Amino acid sequence: MYKAMDYEIKGKDIILSEPELDLDETLDCGQAFRWKKVWSEYQCTYTGSFVNEGLTISQLSRGVFRLHDTSEEKFLDIWADYFDLRTDYSELKKKFSEDETLSKACKYAGGIRLLRQNAWECLISFIISQNNNIPRIKGIIDRLCEHYGGVFPEAEQLISETPDSLSFLRAGFRSKYICDAAFRTASGDTDLKSIAVLSIDEARTELKKIKGVGPKVAECVLLYGMHRTEAFPVDVWIKRVLEEYYPGGFPEYISENAGIAQQYLFHYIRTCRNE
DNA sequence: CGCCAGGACGCCC
DNA sequence: GGGCGTCATGGC
Numbered sequence: 001m002y003k004a005m006d007y008e009i010k011g012k013d014i015i016l017s018e019p020e021l022d023l024d025e026t027l028d029c030g031q032a033f034r035w036k037k038v039w040s041e042y043q044c045t046y047t048g049s050f051v052n053e054g055l056t057i058s059q060l061s062r063g064v065f066r067l068h069d070t071s072e073e074k075f076l077d078i079w080a081d082y083f084d085l086r087t088d089y090s091e092l093k094k095k096f097s098e099d100e101t102l103s104k105a106c107k108y109a110g111g112i113r114l115l116r117q118n119a120w121e122c123l124i125s126f127i128i129s130q131n132n133n134i135p136r137i138k139g140i141i142d143r144l145c146e147h148y149g150g151v152f153p154e155a156e157q158l159i160s161e162t163p164d165s166l167s168f169l170r171a172g173f174r175s176k177y178i179c180d181a182a183f184r185t186a187s188g189d190t191d192l193k194s195i196a197v198l199s200i201d202e203a204r205t206e207l208k209k210i211k212g213v214g215p216k217v218a219e220c221v222l223l224y225g226m227h228r229t230e231a232f233p234v235d236v237w238i239k240r241v242l243e244e245y246y247p248g249g250f251p252e253y254i255s256e257n258a259g260i261a262q263q264y265l266f267h268y269i270r271t272c273r274n275e
Numbered sequence: 276c277g278c279c280a281g282g283a284c285g286c287c288c
Numbered sequence: 289g290g291g292c293g294t295c296a297t298g299g300c
Contacts, residue, residue, distance in 0.1 A: 030281060031281090031294090042297085080296065085279065115277080127279075128283085129280090129281050130280090130281080130282040131279095131280060131281095131282045131295080131297095132280055132281080132282085132296095132297080132298090133279075133280040133281085133298080133299060133300090134280080134281075134299095135280095135298090135299060135300095136280080136297070136298060136299065137280090137281080139298090140297095157289080170294025170296080172297050172298095172299085173283090173284095173294090173295045173296055173297095174295095174296080174297095175296095177283085211284090212282085212283065212284085213283085214282060214283045214284080215282085215283090216281070216282055217281090217282075217283080218284085220281070233281065234281090235280090235281035235282080236279090236280075236281075236282090237280095237281070238281080246292075266281075270281095272281090
């Protein structure tokens with residue numbers, strides 16, 4: 001599964017070659033909500049961040065990318081992990097493709113990767129996601145970050161908020177859940193770092209102690225924020241996939257990477273069938 | 276306008 | 289334990 005990375009340093013930029021990555025597919029497929037796409041004169045560029053570290057990255061051509069104004073150290077320490085570059089996705093997809101539906105999904109959008117995101121940001125983001133649509137989720141998270149100076153607020157910054165004081169988010173009934181998550185996290189009652197290494201069922205139980213965290217949100221935090229690739233979030237879209245293509249159950253041989261497979265299916269069912 | 280959205284909670288049986 | 293109404297908000 002380990003894969004060597006192919007990159008070169010070019011001034012203050014890093015040029016990365018990774019055939020199994022596509023920015024549109026990876027950064028805009030419902031796993032992360034804070035990457036902004038900008039079209040400059042010659043290229044399309046994404047700007048986003050991991051915790052306090054910002055990044056501008058553009059796709060120069062198929063499988064070739066420029067990480068702007070960064071360093072080799074930051075690339076190796078932060079972005080290689082964030083984009084999961086040390087995992088061999090060609091190997092993963094080869095396995096997935098033994099299944100007919102997954103084979104189509106991987107062929108349709110082969111540049112999807114599972115981002116290794118921050119657990120706290122995932123927790124709040126997916127609390128916001130419940131019974132909500134992606135454009136509006138992005139709007140709420142934008143307003144949250146904007147209010148805290150353009151960065152995602154830490155739990156400690158949110159403990160003084162109340163559902164009333166968060167009304168500017170227009171998050172509706174979800175605001176009280178954000179407050180509970182912040183209080184529990186800041187007080188140490190919930191410790192995401194230690195939850196991340198629990199057995200998957202213990203981790204689920206711990207996460208669901210937070211108000212507004214049910215099976216789906218817990219699964220998203222595990223998958224996107226803790227890189228527990230066996231976690232398998234089932235929303236209305238994946239429910240349709242399961243009913244239509246997997247009436248006998250999801251393939252057992254994929255279970256340890258079911259969450260990654262789910263990501264290809266989610267994108268496939270939502271976009272391909274509308275074309 | 277009505278239906279839906281990367282759901283969870285509270286209550287009922 | 290499963291079924292169902294409710295919860296804000298706004299995208300489409």
